[in-house]
Amino acid sequence: MDETSDFLLLKIILVGDALVGKTCILQRYVDHSFHHSYVSTIGIDFKVKTLHLNDKFIKLQIWDTAGQERFHTISTRYFRGAHGLLIIYDITNSVSFDNVVGWMKDVDANAGEDVDRIILGNKCDLEEKRIVSKEKGAKLAWEHGARFFETSAKDNVNIEKAFLALVQDIMNKNYIYGQRTDVVNLKKTEKKKCCSR
Numbered sequence: 001m002d003e004t005s006d007f008l009l010l011k012i013i014l015v016g017d018a019l020v021g022k023t024c025i026l027q028r029y030v031d032h033s034f035h036h037s038y039v040s041t042i043g044i045d046f047k048v049k050t051l052h053l054n055d056k057f058i059k060l061q062i063w064d065t066a067g068q069e070r071f072h073t074i075s076t077r078y079f080r081g082a083h084g085l086l087i088i089y090d091i092t093n094s095v096s097f098d099n100v101v102g103w104m105k106d107v108d109a110n111a112g113e114d115v116d117r118i119i120l121g122n123k124c125d126l127e128e129k130r131i132v133s134k135e136k137g138a139k140l141a142w143e144h145g146a147r148f149f150e151t152s153a154k155d156n157v158n159i160e161k162a163f164l165a166l167v168q169d170i171m172n173k174n175y176i177y178g179q180r181t182d183v184v185n186l187k188k189t190e191k192k193k194c195c196s197r
Ligand SMILES: Nc1nc2c(ncn2[C@@H]2O[C@H](COP(=O)(O)OP(=O)(O)OP(=O)(O)O)[C@@H](O)[C@H]2O)c(=O)[nH]1
Pocket: 016, 017, 018, 019, 020, 021, 022, 023, 024, 025, 035, 036, 037, 038, 039, 040, 041, 042, 065, 066, 067, 068, 122, 123, 124, 125, 126, 151, 152, 153, 154, 155
């Protein structure tokens, strides 16, 4: 990184019902791995990934929320201050798809109606068990003004693409003609800290 490049921090949240694959999507994206075993997320967890995009270093702080109902209050509390969210359902589970609308409302209420969001229909490798059609997923996303991808954390389908699209949407919204309007600039924050000593 040189003196002229920006270093930005973006907060991204993964939401959706239990078992849809939030943790696996995060592990695929950050650690390039996949686990068949299921360990339910307790409360909340996060990982960090750094991208270099259009001369900017972007540190993604990606929060993996717990889908289980008993953690709902904790999960939604973390939505505040998010720059973008991935709302995930499982294409083999119609209830997880029906619940996307509820998650959207939670996002509106806790992160704001303007926050960028993308809907993901995960487990698209399980075509033989598919219950939710791709068209249904795309229609729902269109109705909510969100982008849509079908993904597979297992086979690494569209995972990078989905995160990149979300980051680009956030950057397009927050950078107007190259000016930062909302995202946290780490370089500036760090400078401030050093001068106040
Ligand atoms: N076939 C297939 N299985 C997947 C995929 N993604 C996740 N799984 C499996 O689905 C199960 C649940 O995955 P998790 O990532 O733990 O689900 P989660 O949404 O984080 O669940 P909670 O932590 O309870 O909210 C695990 O057994 C995974 O191996 C996928 O793309 N394809």
